Amino acid sequence: MSNLAxxxxxxxxxxxxxxxxxxxxxxxxxxxLVAVLIIFMAMSNAQFLTIANARIIGNYMATDMIxxxxxxxxxxxGNTDFSIGSNMGCSAFVCGLMLNHEFSIPVAILGGxxxxxxxxxLNGFVVNNLKVLPxxxxxxxxxxxxxxxxxxxxxxxxxxxxxxxxxxxxxGDIFGIxxxxxxxxxxxxxASFLLKYVSFFHQAYFIGSNRESAELSGxxxxxxxxxxxxxxxxxxxVAGVLSISRYGSAPSSLGQGVEFRVISALLIGGVSLNGGExxxxxxxxxxxxxxxxxxALTLFAIDTNLQxxxxxxxxxxxxxxxxxxxxxxx
Amino acid sequence: MEDYVLRLEDIxxxxxxxxxxxxxxxxxxxxxxxxxxxxNGAGKSTLMKVLSGVYTPDAGKIILDGEEIKxxxxxxxxKKGISIVYQELSVFHTTTVSExxxxxxxxxxxxxxxxxxxxxLEVRKILDSYGFTDVDEKAKMRSxxxxxxxxxxxxxxxxxxxxxxxLDEPTSALTEYETEVLMKIMRTLNQEGVSIIYISxxxxxxxxxxxxxxxxRDGCYIKTLDVEKTxxxxxxxxxxxxxxxxxxxxxxxxxxxxxxxxxxxxxxKELKNVSLVLHRGEVLGLAGLEGAGxxxxxxxxxGVKRPESGHIYIDGKEVHIKSPVAARAHGIAYLxxxxxxxxxxxxxxxxxxxxxxxxxxxxxxxxxxxAAARKxxxxxxxxxxxxxxxxxxxxxxxSGGNQQKVLLSMWISRVPQILLIDxxxxxxDVGTKESIHHLIRSxxxxxxxxxxxxxxxxxxxxxxxxxxxxxxxxxxxELKLEDINEERIMAQTSGLEIE
Numbered sequence: 001m002s003n004l005a006x007x008x009x010x011x012x013x014x015x016x017x018x019x020x021x022x023x024x025x026x027x028x029x030x031x032x033l034v035a036v037l038i039i040f041m042a043m044s045n046a047q048f049l050t051i052a053n054a055r056i057i058g059n060y061m062a063t064d065m066i067x068x069x070x071x072x073x074x075x076x077x078g079n080t081d082f083s084i085g086s087n088m089g090c091s092a093f094v095c096g097l098m099l100n101h102e103f104s105i106p107v108a109i110l111g112g113x114x115x116x117x118x119x120x121x122l123n124g125f126v127v128n129n130l131k132v133l134p135x136x137x138x139x140x141x142x143x144x145x146x147x148x149x150x151x152x153x154x155x156x157x158x159x160x161x162x163x164x165x166x167x168x169x170x171x172g173d174i175f176g177i178x179x180x181x182x183x184x185x186x187x188x189x190x191a192s193f194l195l196k197y198v199s200f201f202h203q204a205y206f207i208g209s210n211r212e213s214a215e216l217s218g219x220x221x222x223x224x225x226x227x228x229x230x231x232x233x234x235x236x237x238v239a240g241v242l243s244i245s246r247y248g249s250a251p252s253s254l255g256q257g258v259e260f261r262v263i264s265a266l267l268i269g270g271v272s273l274n275g276g277e278x279x280x281x282x283x284x285x286x287x288x289x290x291x292x293x294x295x296a297l298t299l300f301a302i303d304t305n306l307q308x309x310x311x312x313x314x315x316x317x318x319x320x321x322x323x324x325x326x327x328x329x330x
Numbered sequence: 331m332e333d334y335v336l337r338l339e340d341i342x343x344x345x346x347x348x349x350x351x352x353x354x355x356x357x358x359x360x361x362x363x364x365x366x367x368x369x370n371g372a373g374k375s376t377l378m379k380v381l382s383g384v385y386t387p388d389a390g391k392i393i394l395d396g397e398e399i400k401x402x403x404x405x406x407x408x409k410k411g412i413s414i415v416y417q418e419l420s421v422f423h424t425t426t427v428s429e430x431x432x433x434x435x436x437x438x439x440x441x442x443x444x445x446x447x448x449x450x451l452e453v454r455k456i457l458d459s460y461g462f463t464d465v466d467e468k469a470k471m472r473s474x475x476x477x478x479x480x481x482x483x484x485x486x487x488x489x490x491x492x493x494x495x496x497l498d499e500p501t502s503a504l505t506e507y508e509t510e511v512l513m514k515i516m517r518t519l520n521q522e523g524v525s526i527i528y529i530s531x532x533x534x535x536x537x538x539x540x541x542x543x544x545x546x547r548d549g550c551y552i553k554t555l556d557v558e559k560t561x562x563x564x565x566x567x568x569x570x571x572x573x574x575x576x577x578x579x580x581x582x583x584x585x586x587x588x589x590x591x592x593x594x595x596x597x598x599k600e601l602k603n604v605s606l607v608l609h610r611g612e613v614l615g616l617a618g619l620e621g622a623g624x625x626x627x628x629x630x631x632x633g634v635k636r637p638e639s640g641h642i643y644i645d646g647k648e649v650h651i652k653s654p655v656a657a658r659a660h661g662i663a664y665l666x667x668x669x670x671x672x673x674x675x676x677x678x679x680x681x682x683x684x685x686x687x688x689x690x691x692x693x694x695x696x697x698x699x700x701a702a703a704r705k706x707x708x709x710x711x712x713x714x715x716x717x718x719x720x721x722x723x724x725x726x727x728x729s730g731g732n733q734q735k736v737l738l739s740m741w742i743s744r745v746p747q748i749l750l751i752d753x754x755x756x757x758x759d760v761g762t763k764e765s766i767h768h769l770i771r772s773x774x775x776x777x778x779x780x781x782x783x784x785x786x787x788x789x790x791x792x793x794x795x796x797x798x799x800x801x802x803x804x805x806x807x808e809l810k811l812e813d814i815n816e817e818r819i820m821a822q823t824s825g826l827e828i829e
Contacts, residue, residue: 197443199436205425206433213420216384217433218405276424 024325026270026318030285033314037292045299053295058181059246061291063088063239065184065284068262069191070235072283074228075266076195077204078211078275079134081229082259083123083141084236089255090149091116092240096158096250105165112241113234119145120233124226142259150252159249169245180242187235192280200224208275264315265290272322289314334393335360335525336494341380341390343549350376353390355551356544358494363516363526365540365557367533369569371785373549374529375417378496382414383407405434411493415486415500417529421479423472428453430471431486456485460515477508484515495519496527501535513539531619533562533824545569562826570816576792578767581811582775585795586610588646589779590748592631595640600626602803604640608748608779613770615794616783617819623803624783625667628750632664633657644748660748663741665734667753667783673737676726680718680736681707683725687740710739714769731755731762738769749773749780755789767793787816801825 022028041048067084074081095112103111119141126137172179194201206214207221215221236255244250269286271278290311297304336358343351351373358364366374379385381392383401391398394410401407407414421430428449429436437448453467465478474482480500487495497516501509516526516539528540536543537557545552545568552568590608595601600623608614616624629635631642633651642649644660651657657664666672675683685692685703692699692706707721714735718728725736734754741749754770755763770793774780784790790797797814799807799822807822 199434199438199442199444202436202444205429206422209422209424210420213422216404216416216420218403218408219434272424276422 023321026322027279027282027285029318029321030269030282030289034285034289034292037289037296041292041296041299045296047299048295053299055178055181057288057291057295058184059178060294061287062180062184063243064258064262064265064287064290066187066239066242067232067236067258068266068283068287069187069280070228070231071262072266072269072271072278072280073191073195073201073204074225074232075208075263075271075273076275076278077207077224077228079127079225079228080138080263080273081123081232082135082138082263083119083145084232084262085255085258085260086142086145086149087116087119087233087236087255088240088243088258090119090145090152090240091237092244092250092254093149093153093158095237095241096161096244097152099161099165100158105162108165109241113237116233116235116237116240117230118233119236120230121226123233124229127229128222128225146256149255153250153252155252157249157251158244161244161248165245166248169242170248180246183238183242187238188280188284195280200227204228205276208272208277210276261290261311262287264311268311268315268318270318270322333359335395336381337391337393338377338381339391339393341377341387341392343376343380343385343387350549351380351387352549353551354546354549357554358525358527359542360525361520361523362542363520363528363540365536365543366527366529366546367531367536367543367565367569368546368552369785369787372546372569374546375498376549377546378414378498378527378529381407381496382412408434408490408492412496413487413490413492413494414496415480415484415498417498421471421483423470425471426468427457427465427471427474427482428467430482431456431489433486435490452489456489460485460511462511477504480504481508481511484512488515488519492524494525494527496529498529499531501530501532509535531824533565533826536565537562547571563821566817566820566824566826570787570820576764576767576788578764578789578793579771580613580792580794580814583611583613583771583795584775585612586777589644590631591641591643591646592627593641593643595627595630595637595642597626597630597635597637600803601630601637604800604803604805606798606805606808608781610747610777610779611774612795613774613780613782613793615790615797616781616800617787617790617797618783618800618823620785621802622800622823624800625752626803627800628664628752628781628783631657631748632662632750634664658744661746662748662750663744663746664750665737665741665752665754667756669733669737673740674725674733677724679722679724680711680716680728680739681721683736684710684740684743688743691744706743707739710735710743714739715765729762731758731766734758734762734766735769738766742773747778749778751780752783753786754782754784755786763789787819790819791816799823 047053067088071081071084091112094115095108098108098111099105123138123141126132127134169179174182195204196202203219203224206219207224211221240255243254265286266283268289269278269282271282293310294304294307297307334357338354338356341351341354354373354377356377368374376385380387381401383403383406392401399410401410431453432449437445437452439445450467457465457467462481465474471479471482484500500512504512520526530536540557542554543557543560543565544554545565547569587610588607589610593605595604604627618624626635630637633653633656636652642651649660651660670676675686678686681704684707688703692703704721710716711718711721716732716735718732725733728736755766758766770780782790782793791814795811797809797819798805799819801823802825806825809818
């Protein structure tokens with residue numbers, strides 16, 4: 001029986017039926033929340049609808065989204081990654097140290113990105129070959145690389161990067177759009193396209209839905225896990241390198257706490273920790289919602305710690321709605 | 331010219347301690363619908379998993395279209411034209427019907443992108459052509475009934491245009507209508523030249539659709555027959571045909587008055603008006619195929635599942651058992667067939683396992699009485715001959731037979747009056763099997779009433795004072811000690827002989 005038929009049987013018509021349907025698609029719920037917030041802010045604060053503010057919001061979202069895109073695909077397949085924050089820091093520190101040791105800018109950037117990929121490769125190895133659960137494996141690497149990162153920079157702040165390096169993000173723009181936002185949009189679009197239209201990435205849904213069946217139908221799950229962890233590593237490094245170019249320095253706290261923020265945004269956006277569900281659109285909306293809340297609190301000069309209270313609550317409520325939907329369907 | 335699309339020669343597959351397949355033969359004629367039958371555990375599913383590349387055989391040849399092949403993995407099997415629908419549902423609940431049908435080979439456009447439009451159209455065509463106009467190709471799989479999901483899974487194999495299609499007991503989850511549709515699908519495919527291997531417990535289906543039937547038993551090839559030239563009775567005879575007889579003391583205890591009475595128990599589609607009586611001192615055997623409702627019946631009596639209607643009486647008084655805790659209070663003990671996951675605490679010691687099931691008995695003023703539990707454990711170690719140096723050993727380190735004895739101790743130390751055991755000796759060696767059955771008989775002699783569920787027919791016959799047969803959720807027959815024989819049980823459990 002189809003979804004539609006099911007609802008006809010229960011006789012849900014009119015507004016009640018529509019509302020019920022809306023609550024079944026997470027992207028729509030979050031989209032409505034985002035829309036309400038935007039309308040409210042636009043009416044109550046003159047600074048909100050300005051280009052400068054749009055840039056602030058965009059830049060705030062960018063690194064989270066760059067990391068969150070491929071993490072979404074991996075999490076749909078059931079493999080989480082907590083090491084992204086440490087990876088972001090560690091890769092950025094490698095890049096910064098190389099710059100300070102007078103490597104050329106492209107080589108230093110490459111150094112950072114390779115670091116990210118290697119950390120991803122290690123995650124893949126631990127999960128695939130040592131059979132450690134993804135959550136534990138990546139919590140291990142999260143901690144290890146947090147320490148390793150701080151060791152290589154002696155817990156200090158790296159600075160004095162070449163002007164040309166800082167200019168990449170600080171001055172770079174395409175048609176007036178800051179480079180950070182451009183990268184975010186490109187990564188989002190590519191990930192979204194890959195997940196939907198390219199078989200290799202679309203397999204995420206099958207693996208997450210029923211791993212054993214996926215293996216029985218001939219999907220190479222190990223290969224998928226490796227490649228996704230490497231890609232997550234790569235984009236964590238991209239986020240790290242872009243961040244230090246933007247700030248012009250690499251503070252020792254770089255990347256700390258990012259992993260929980262990004263994973264919460266994913267959960268808000270409809271990715272299920274049980275696997276098999278989620279979309280890049282949902283992730284984007286989740287991260288946008290977080291950025292808007294932070295922005296609103298700043299504009300109203302409210303204690304920004306309230307942001308965490310709100311995000312935590314929204315996460316619990318949205319997952320609870322999902323569980324309620326699931327119970328009803330079964 | 332080679333008449334056979336597939337030949338299996340001397341396929342042997344051993345698992346630690348069990349020879350699952352022993353020089354098995356099988357020949358599939360081109361364009362045939364060939365049934366493969368045998369009792370539970372005869373090795374049918376193992377054979378099919380060898381064919382689909384899940385298992386690698388230890389010895390033997392697979393000859394496809396006259397050429398010897400090696401099947402590396404399931405994808406390789408697909409590429410060679412062998413598709414299989416497994417007994418256990420293997421669908422992807424969070425994705426759409428279309429995606430479930432085109433899992434690994436979605437239609438793509440020139441750029442290599444998945445072409446959803448074509449995919450949905452193709453699936454629509456397939457669904458319509460088999461009369462499933464009400465199934466929405468874009469609906470999430472989990473919104474479909476189990477039967478429909480099974481059909482979708484079969485259509486997945488259809489879509490792949492396999493040369494050989496293997497159906498491993500596909501009808502267990504289907505309604506009558508869906509079964510009819512499945513038969514239609516099979517006939518259509520067959521006309522298109524697909525050869526089919528059909529595994530089923532339902533003998534009527536075999537006579538309806540198959541042309542050839544191969545019987546296997548204990549991993550060995552027994553016989554291949556033309557369906558037209560045989561009858562159900564002959565098939566049953568070949569499936570059973572065993573001469574091993576076990577003596578577990580059936581009929582040696584004094585059977586007294588009524589202890590437990592179940593009347594018209596109903597639970598979903600799994601139990602339909604089940605009634606039975608258990609006496610003090612009696613070992614009652616429950617016979618039936620996988621999915622006949624035996625486990626569900628035990629679970630209803632023990633309060634794991636709540637029956638929708640019906641009555642349960644203990645000592646003539648009606649009881650309402652709402653949970654396992656309540657069942658325990660009524661003196662019922664239940665040993666599940668999944669002893670590792672649902673019975674024992676594998677990582678804890680023997681003595682702590684006994685403690686865990688008797689916390690109420692070993693608590694004084696809120697404090698655990700570890701020493702008392704340990705003493706109890708020592709006592710059972712001796713009485714049940716549990717082979718271990720001491721009772722502090724982790725249960726996971728014991729053999730299957732000794733684990734089962736620990737599970738028995740956990741429950742017997744509560745001195746129950748009714749003992750329910752699901753598959754008491756699954757995966758246990760012959761020697762320990764015997765000692766477990768002697769224990770069970772000794773409980774009966776002390777006046778306990780015991781219900782045993784077993785798929786191992788000789789075991790059931792050797793242990794039971796009376797046998798109740800179940801078929802598709804119903805009680806399909808009852809045999810007194812003097813009437814018990816394998817062929818009658820087989821007939822009753824496959825729905826051929828209904829009282």
